[in-house]
Amino acid sequence: MGKVIAVASGKGGTGKTMFVANLGATLATAGYKVAVIDMDTGLRNLDLYLGLENNVVYDVNDVMQGVCRIKQALIKDKSFPGLYLMAGAPKRPDGEITPLHMKVLCKKLAERFDYVIVDGPAGIDDGLAVASAGADLAVVVVSPDYASARDGEMVRMVLKEMGVPKIGFLINKLNMDMIRKGFAPEVSDLTRGFHRDLLGVVQMDENIQVSTNLGVPIVFMQDTYIADNFRNISSRIREAVGGE
Ligand SMILES: Nc1ncnc2c1ncn2[C@@H]1O[C@H](COP(=O)(O)OP(=O)(O)O)[C@@H](O)[C@H]1O
Ligand SMILES: [Mg+2]
Numbered sequence: 001m002g003k004v005i006a007v008a009s010g011k012g013g014t015g016k017t018m019f020v021a022n023l024g025a026t027l028a029t030a031g032y033k034v035a036v037i038d039m040d041t042g043l044r045n046l047d048l049y050l051g052l053e054n055n056v057v058y059d060v061n062d063v064m065q066g067v068c069r070i071k072q073a074l075i076k077d078k079s080f081p082g083l084y085l086m087a088g089a090p091k092r093p094d095g096e097i098t099p100l101h102m103k104v105l106c107k108k109l110a111e112r113f114d115y116v117i118v119d120g121p122a123g124i125d126d127g128l129a130v131a132s133a134g135a136d137l138a139v140v141v142v143s144p145d146y147a148s149a150r151d152g153e154m155v156r157m158v159l160k161e162m163g164v165p166k167i168g169f170l171i172n173k174l175n176m177d178m179i180r181k182g183f184a185p186e187v188s189d190l191t192r193g194f195h196r197d198l199l200g201v202v203q204m205d206e207n208i209q210v211s212t213n214l215g216v217p218i219v220f221m222q223d224t225y226i227a228d229n230f231r232n233i234s235s236r237i238r239e240a241v242g243g244e
Contacts, residue, residue: 006118009141011123014172118131137165170199207226
């Protein structure tokens, strides 16, 4: 059985979708079979970040509502063999999608994939409950601000109440220049509440923004410090989740 990883945050824009695209691509490059699912209903972006927006025919709600089979909604990524996308729904479905629906979908996908990575919505409401329903591990993405760190701890509390067995943190958009100048908190201050659960730190780098705009995950260039960093993060995640 594969492992299910859900990605969450307090507010939008912390880098969840960027992280899902690059973690998925990194694990696929390492030889694993990976499915990434966009559960940010109404605000889907993952198809864009992977450059697959023109290949979307069916989305995750079509699967949940029985419009198509799972296989029909899985889009093969041409740049990363082993990586498959299930696109998010462009709008809220007519019928209700419950955490149970999601649990069943994750279970079925975990029979065929080594890793299933779920890109969740920002916030702590029903969307989070659905997105994290089948998760073995949730990764809370925070930006390097005290407000975002506090939001992240709140998200962790909610995820715990929802029964997610393991929760880790990722700091994204770290700006060393700001820290050196004393304009942003040191990592050790920021992570006071969750340093034991820190899975990684990704720097602020305009190349990452360029890559999401171009629709090619930045780790496609494998000999960069960012790809190195993602390889390290992905091995910590594999360890945390107890994958093969
Ligand atoms: N480490 C980073 N450095 C620079 N830009 C980043 C970084 N991470 C994400 N971004 C940019 O921030 C924006 C929001 O990222 P996104 O992944 O869409 O956030 P979320 O899914 O949490 O709303 C995007 O334009 C993305 O390119
Ligand atoms: Mg997003």
